[in-house]
Amino acid sequence: MIGMPLKTEPFVVNFGPQHPSTHGVFRMQVTLDGETVIDIKPIVGYLHRSIEKLAEERTYTQCIPLTDRLDYLASMSNNLAYVLAVEKLAGISVPERAEHLRVIMVELQRIASHLAAVGFFLNDLGTMMTPLLYMYREREKILELFEMVCGQRLTYNYMRIGGVSQDIPDEFVPGLRKFLDEFPGFVDEYDTLLEKNEIVLSRTKGVGVLPAQLAINCGVTGPSLRASGVKWDLRKTDPYSIYDRFDFDVPTGTAGDCYDRYRVRVQEMRQSARIVGQALAALPRGEIRARLPRVIQAPPGEAYGHIEAPKGELGFYLVSDGGIAPYRFKIRAPSFINLTVLREISIGMKVADLIAIFGSLDVVMPEVDR
């Protein structure tokens, strides 16, 4: 036979809104040539709740529960980003004890969010939920600590403008110390099982390589950006709250593939545990909230407050016209912008790789859709 090419036909498959591994309601129209991905069209908006419009009808304090529902795996971070933006807008300063409490809560939240992210990533690789349940054992301890503090396990509504809403009970500090003692050992135990596992390596190394220049141009932030080698962490480059007082490293990767993104998250968990330990040791006595009027009126102006949330740079752009509600409440959602890069890095990969890449980008749909 004279090498006649096989006639093949690409076909379009819908990874529908309901799918066990799309981390929420996300739809992808994938054009496949056999097993290889040719094109992806992500379709989002299944969870759009018009939070930005709702916020225009609520006072600044009433908007805080709205921010909880953005990335529900990291509610404390969302709260913090918003109250920081309002404090920047209105020029409010926060007492010391509140700052330390905020840092403790947000870093614990980072650990919890990364545990869920890594657990679900490994679940997508096909491990039958075993590492996921191990991650969740630790996450359960963190959620119990949060429940002690604010009575909630998922959407905390803990931060307030000018401080936090409640002080920590007496059982919190011993519980936190116990958690911090056990946690590094746990991360080591789990690392030894999976870091050099042959199947994990062959499924994730070289898969979904994100070059640094592409990442910066596409606006990718968070662990995905750092895994591509760009050492950009808002806690170090633009310190907010009291992060400039703590000593921690920013882990970066080299190749920008799924494996590096996964490793960066694991190491960030270790660093967060360090920060929590330092903040707990330095926790002063004092007030937990600045004295402010019940209904806050920000002077006319605008402010952009951003933090390093577990998923990336979470920013709130607030425009005020002098009233009690924000005039414009814009959320810069990291998962939404990280999703831009999904198409670029998945083309040419196999279907199984696509799932792994999507899991490693750590996208949470309520943040995408707002």
Add this chain to the structure above:
Amino acid sequence: MTKTLSHQDLAVQLREQFGDAIIEATDAGLVVDADRLVEIASYLQLAPGLGFDFLNSVSGVDYERYFEVVYHLTSIVHNHSMVLKVRCYDHEKPVVPSVVSLWQAADFQEREVYDLMGISFAGHPNLERILLWEGFPGHPLRKDFLKVDAYRFYREGYPPE
């Protein structure tokens, strides 16, 4: 610490190049002429002292007399940031040039601004609604979109217009 550049100094520097395309420079941001947005943004991205390679966010704001599109830019190389704004006075069909060719981060964000605010971006390769479904009537984030007065709603039902 990310230094927020003084927009007034930037205005002075840019006026040498672009003349009166730079409309206004306040602490809040640098307002430029919409027609020359891409040139100015490209200059900001590539000029050696500025180097704004990272687009944080693209937002649309509806001030009732005009629409404003706000670009928050950061330079990872130099660790400074700035705010760039364009205004569009046409209320029926506002059009602003797209910066997707410069920063691909603007892709989804401009679609979102189009979807929720109704501002079209000229030169965007795929300007479709992203969060709402095709055929949704209107653009919800505009200030004149269904102002629902809660008490009237409960008394009279869903507002007529």
Add this chain to the structure above:
Amino acid sequence: MDYIYHLSRIMDAIAGWLNGFLPDWLDIIVLGLIGVVGVLAFVVPSLMVLIYIERKLIGRFQIRTGLMRVGPHGVLQPVADAIKVLTKESMTPDKADKTVFNLAPVIALAPALMVWAVLPFAKDLHFTDLNIGILYVVSISTLTIIGAFMAGWSSNNKFALLGAMRTVAQMVSYEVPLVLSLIGVVLVTGSLSLVSIVDRQTVPFLLLQPVGFLIYFISALAELNRAPMDLMEAESEIIAGYHTEYSGFKFAIYYLAEYTHALAMAAMVSSVFLGGWNLFGGWFSGSFIPQYIWFALKVYFIFAVLVWIRATVPRMRVDQLMGFAWKTLLPIALANVFLTGLGILVFPDNDLLLAVFGWLPIPVGLLWLRFKPGAVERGGREAVVRSEYQPTLAK
């Protein structure tokens, strides 16, 4: 008491009694039926035990309690599963090929049961002693592939067909190392009969043929569509596998077929490599534990190892799976066959020196893995130089 230890004596007694008054042809049929009942008396309750072991163990590996609700510590769960699956509606797709659709589960189950005909449960306790035992087992268990393909084809579902084709490709590829790993054992024993293989094992073949054991074990995992090679059951892949369209009783047959096949593979591993009812030449077994209990314990232990692997490792990608079978397992299995053959030629009777030849493929295999030509980078594709990649605008 003696009869409990040596069930074969019961069979002999029954055979002798029947021989008395039945004509020869009826005699054989009745004895055959009694034998079938005897084998099924082990297999069918074992399926219940296996279902329980699997779910309880997976729960334990995931630091949960596992089954606890139905019955004390969940022991009645298999019964509940059976009732659930039997009371579900058995739907047939409209445009499916009905005959093939209904026949496919049977063709998947029957070979798994037929394998049990030649496995020895204890000394003289086997259904039959075919002198081509290994050949029979391998060729019959290949028939399950046909059952899988028939299911995918007759479902009238594009994705079921694609899933069936992938599964068939996987199962066929892994047949080759499976058979080759058994050839080492056959060479050492000098016979294809499973009974003589078990009898030969004063030292278990695990020690004489470690590479054969490993390759057989891994190929069995792939044949069973389990553990790291279960891409057919993968819920995170788009293709849902050949039994998507099955529900109700037909699905129950597939479910049973999977476990029976797993049980049969575990029994093969324990007979061929771990010594079956025999271990260290009859010392220990037969003296205070009945031989068939010993055999059953080994089978369940191997199954527990299968469950252990399933709970622990992630899934392989389909191209990595095929590459692994053809480029890694096959050459090592061939090396095993050659070196074992060499050993037999030189030292036919000395177990210890044969063991040396049996362990030689391990360094050979490691060298092969390190230096094999065209070793593809991790990720299973040639590395694409991505640093010059220019971002394209989204369409």
